[in-house]
Amino acid sequence: MLSVERVSVVFGGVQALTDVSFEVAPGEIWGIIGPNGAGKTTLFNVLSGLIAVNRGRIRFAERDITQWPSYRRALAGMSRTLQTPQVFDQITVHDNVMAALLSRMPGRLLAAAVRWPATWRAERQAVREAAILLQNSLLGSEIGTVAGDLSFGHQRVLEIYRAWAMNPQVILLDEPLSGLTESERQVVLQLVKQMAAEGRAVLWVEHHLPSVLEVAHRILVLADGQVVAVGEPAQIQQNETVRRVYLGEESPRVVSDR
Numbered sequence: 425m426l427s428v429e430r431v432s433v434v435f436g437g438v439q440a441l442t443d444v445s446f447e448v449a450p451g452e453i454w455g456i457i458g459p460n461g462a463g464k465t466t467l468f469n470v471l472s473g474l475i476a477v478n479r480g481r482i483r484f485a486e487r488d489i490t491q492w493p494s495y496r497r498a499l500a501g502m503s504r505t506l507q508t509p510q511v512f513d514q515i516t517v518h519d520n521v522m523a524a525l526l527s528r529m530p531g532r533l534l535a536a537a538v539r540w541p542a543t544w545r546a547e548r549q550a551v552r553e554a555a556i557l558l559q560n561s562l563l564g565s566e567i568g569t570v571a572g573d574l575s576f577g578h579q580r581v582l583e584i585y586r587a588w589a590m591n592p593q594v595i596l597l598d599e600p601l602s603g604l605t606e607s608e609r610q611v612v613l614q615l616v617k618q619m620a621a622e623g624r625a626v627l628w629v630e631h632h633l634p635s636v637l638e639v640a641h642r643i644l645v646l647a648d649g650q651v652v653a654v655g656e657p658a659q660i661q662q663n664e665t666v667r668r669v670y671l672g673e674e675s676p677r678v679v680s681d682r
């Protein structure tokens with residue numbers, strides 16, 4: 425579904441990514457880990473089209489998207505959440521999700537302006553779908569709450585719902601567990617599993633290693649902009665290079681909680 429082929433990115437004199445390659449299949453959860461400055465955010469920025477590659481190619485659903493701008497990737501089925509949750513903080517939880525649902529529906533400015541019946545029906549459908557999506561969620565009792573009044577953790581969960589509502593084939597989650605309570609963390613892990621069970625590919629940058637090692641199907645380890653290991657969690661925990669490069673000398677602590 426997503427293929428990253430020998431991608432390199434240079435910022436001035438800094439080689440942020442060097443020859444990074446991997447392939448993600450539908451339904452796979454990929455944990456992307458590595459020490460600070462390893463290139464994880466740069467990789468996400470490249471995948472979502474926020475920065476250009478200096479070399480290499482990105483293919484998504486059989487199309488070369490290397491030169492595509494962000495909005496085109498999002499419309500084609502790639503959603504992303506950010507390290508700092510991005511929600512519309514002046515509108516309700518429900519309307520945040522509804523806006524995401526509407527953004528995936530084909531529409532034209534003129535049709536929206538004159539409110540043709542098809543536009544009106546799409547809005548009615550989005551109102552219903554947003555309510556259904558949220559009703560049994562962590563946000564179920566806050567559907568009418570203005571998003572800016574939610575706690576940090578609930579804003580993060582809302583951002584994931586917004587990304588999910590766009591019906592992506594690939595979803596990029598940038599440190600989705602950061603700043604969450606244990607119970608919120610469990611909610612997000614369930615969402616990650618659910619999205620993958622629906623056949624979506626989930627790419628997940630994470631510093632919380634126990635969670636990522638438990639839930640991800642594949643782990644990509646970056647250090648100094650290079651892939652130092654790719655494999656299943658069990659293989660990664662045994663990988664000597666990972667232990668040395670990523671976690672330093674105390675190799676048995678590869679699954680420790682940072």
Ligand SMILES: Nc1ncnc2c1ncn2[C@@H]1O[C@H](COP(=O)(O)OP(=O)(O)OP(=O)(O)O)[C@@H](O)[C@H]1O
Nearest residue numbers: 435438439440458459460461462463464465466467
């Ligand atoms: N806009 C930029 N200009 C110059 N250098 C940059 C820029 N963005 C990132 N870098 C450098 O590229 C390298 C990779 O950074 P990146 O932010 O991708 O790492 P990271 O793995 O996401 O780190 P962290 O876990 O701390 O978020 C680092 O050396 C960083 O200083």
